[in-house]
Amino acid sequence: MRAAIYHGPNKVAIDDVPVPDPGPGQVSIAVAYNGICGTDLHEYYAGPIFIPTSPHPLTGAELPLILGHEFAGTISAVGKGVTGYAEGDRVAIEPLYRCGHCGPCSAGTYNVCAQIGFHGLMSDGGMAEYTVVPTDMLHRLPDSVSFELGALVEPMAVAHHAATLGDVGDGDTAMIYGAGPIGIGLWFALRGKGLEDIRVVEPSATRRAAIEALGATTLDPTAVDVPALVADATDGRGVDAVYDAAGVAPAIESALACVGARKPMVSVAIYEKPLTTPLIDLVMKEARIQGSLCYTGADFEAVIALMASGGYDTTGWVSSISIEDVVDQGFEALHSGTKMKVLVDPTR
Known part of the structure; x- marks a missing residue:
């Protein structure tokens, strides 16, 4: 073979x-x-x-x-x-x-x-x-789930596990930093949990276009002051959960400025360089950083069920x-x- x-x-x-x-x-x-x-x-x-x-x-x-x-x-x-x-x-x-x-x-x-x-x-x-x-x-895999989707269950389960650790549900607000495959998976998973107010922060025009085509709302951090925009949109409360799928210092700094009091920033990225991000926002809000690694069988089953109901789209x-x-x-x-x-x- x-x-x-x-x-x-x-x-x-x-x-x-x-x-x-x-x-x-x-x-x-x-x-x-x-x-x-x-x-x-x-x-x-x-x-x-x-x-x-x-x-x-x-x-x-x-x-x-x-x-x-x-x-x-x-x-x-x-x-x-x-x-x-x-x-x-x-x-x-x-x-x-x-x-x-x-x-x-x-x-x-x-x-x-x-x-x-x-x-x-x-x-x-x-x-x-x-x-x-x-x-x-x-x-x-049920017959309604294609093998193309089946091969995506693993990375989508990574994202689903992280989404779950954010403790969010119907009506909550969230932000995702990074619109690569895991960022896209986070968007699908959060939508599956009932969230509608989700903003995706991504500097790449190509990646923004790809996730926008799926229906996501994006922000270009090179063109707008993301923390200021979020503060204005939430009357200063911040969002209920922030997810880092980017793995770079500017994303962490922006994410911690946007997360609400006593809310989590869930890290599902791999960091190639050491971070020296100031944690004053974390301290002043009693917010927390939550790590996320892999998945369990429950995440796999949840993703497969969501795929079977039409909750994922591979277009573009x-x-x-x-x-x-x-x-x-x-x-x-x-x-x-x-x-x-x-x-x-x-x-x-």
């Missing part, structure tokens, strides 16, 4: 490798689509970061390995002892490996497992024609490519900003 294999920075090879067989408690997935994640880009241009260079404690895998942790497909074979699933079942994959016995796992918050691993970062992943996963990673921001084009039309196009979200079709 064809697979995208990571060997190190700027070294991803499309090679033929053996089709993996499922072991006990595992199934084989015929991959329909696999999304390229921002984490994949970090690994390609600056890694290895998360990809282990010695055996991972949960998977035993190490560099080189097959990329891909955002994927959906059809079960093509089942291993010994598997019940409840059969060949032909349509599934999305929750790609987390967890130890099951550390403090977070014991508390049910396995998304912050002390030894957390990701399929496609700490094991061979879904950027291939086939991959093998344990059954605890499986989520059924999602495109697909063949596995042979992963580097030039995938990594390089995303890195240059000419594309927003790319799905790899290994059958194309």
Whole structure:
């Protein structure tokens, strides 16, 4: 089968490798689509970061390995002892490996497992024609949810988890900093929670246009004083939750100026540079910064249900490519900003 294999920075090879067989408690997935994640880009241009260079404690895998942790497909074979699933079942994959016995796992918050691993970062992943996963990673896809949407369940679950941590609901107000795929996912998730007053702050005209086409209200921070505008619109109260999906200091400073008293700023970004943002707004408002990592199964199920009800739209921001084009039309196009979200079709 064809697979995208990571060997190190700027070294991803499309090679033929053996089709993996499922072991006990595992199934084989015929991959329909696999999304390229921002984490994949970090690994390609600056890694290895998360990809282990010695055996991972949960998977035993190490560099080189097959990329891909955002994927959906059809079960093509089942291993010994598997019940409840059969060949032909349509599934999305929750790609987390967890130890099951550390403090977070014991508390049910396995998304912050002390030894957390990701399929496609700490094991061979879904950027291939086939991959093998344990059954605890499986989520059924209803027929009404396309495989294109199915491959987006993982990043949309990241956004849904963050949206939930903001403790907002029907009638509340929110702001999103960054209109990349996670920012778009936050907008969909917040809409699904009943919010209508959502402002998206994004300096890129291309990204603003993409999310505006979906129905979002945007602000260009290079053209308007965002905190002043929000203060005026809310009579100085600020908004009920702010979400940072940008990961840069100016976004944090603006977000903390816009969040209301005793309200959260939820951080779901990766920060490549240390932040030196003054926290006076945080202190004076008794506001808080809430981190958000990954998702749980509940987020996957919520996103799939929202997709089944028509709550997500891929128009204008999602495109697909063949596995042979992963580097030039995938990594390089995303890195240059000419594309927003790319799905790899290994059958194309």
